[in-house]
Amino acid sequence: MAPALFITFEGIDGAGKSTQARRLAEALRREGHEVVETREPGGSPGAEEIRRLLVEGAPARWSPETEILLFTAARRDHLEKTIAPALARGAVVVCDRFADSTRVYQGARRPGLRPLVDELHARVIGREPDLTILIDMDPETAFHRGLARNTGENRFEEMGLAFQRRLREGFLALAREWPERIVVVDGARAPEELEREILAIVHERLQ
Template sequence: MTSEEGQRGRFITLEGGEGAGKSTQAQLLQQWLGSRGVQVVRTREPGGSPDAEAMRRLLLGGRAAPFGPAAEALLFAVARADHVAVTIAPALRAGQWVVCDRFMDSTRAYQGSSQVSGQELDRLERIAVGDLRPDLTLILDLPASEGLRRAGERRQPADRFERDSLTVHEARRAAFLAIAAAEPTRCAVIDASLTPEEVARAIVSQVSSRLGAMLPEPA
């Protein structure tokens, strides 16, 4: 590892369907990393920068849905490009670790399972993130029916994506698992049907085994 690579922060993303517990686990992971002496920026998509947060309201409110999944994918890419430029890339350059609730894999799972071609998504990804890739992606896996039940208990009214049919949510789950199978070096699948404490322990185990050498030495 070069000196420049050693100074760069690490980028961890949490992915998965609705109700999988990504936001909770991102917060718990931030706390655990902080206890190890890591400076952490916790962020989310869509959102994570002022302009991207404005686009989040548009996307989750369903205002882009009438234009179709390709248009939604384009808007996600615009929001992501700003998020990377304003929040993620500067934090990584400063040596901070970034924990992000959703990133590029969500576009591949959500819009990719809605008939947006892989070629189109590849082009948008290159524009939005360039060569940036997460160092570790934790895919929180949960049966779609259980995820929707949890999401319904957590928030009302449902957002634009939560309102989709169970069949659509099952296709998204399958897409996330296919991404994990295709990129096992980057991705780890976490059983999100466990308790939050058990999920957090599984996540810490993955982070420790895959990125532990990059954590600061104990004081």
């Protein structure tokens, strides 16, 4: 059986996570791997319904505590319906965001919520990625790029540039906390160059 590997992409809004996740999935498929490409919030029918509640609407639509519960509910459904079955059959799962985003985003909204996020994760999810690619980027550049996409899912971008700066600090702090799992790459480079570096990192883990 091919080696199962759970890979996540993290970073601030507009850093290029979705692009690089897609490029990695395509490269691994060309090499003959079964790849399940997914995202959070979402990735399963139930979780996609919850996604619309989280990423659309006014910035103050939910309290940070309510967001944590919604994200955790979506993640549990995603894990049950998509991630766990794929890993069980030896596939590579490439996911745009996972629990690290909840740790950072809700912590940036209200300091002190990290213990609640971690407790719920331990009790309800109980799974960390095998490898996390953190795409680091200047918040101002990423912020304007994220708004320019105009997808209608701009609730977190609308919280402002200062919020994006706090997010970047939070992600880099997580990378220092889990250096064996989280690999930081420079998102300011050409997409092709970044793709080659990420693929090399993943090849090392697959071996």
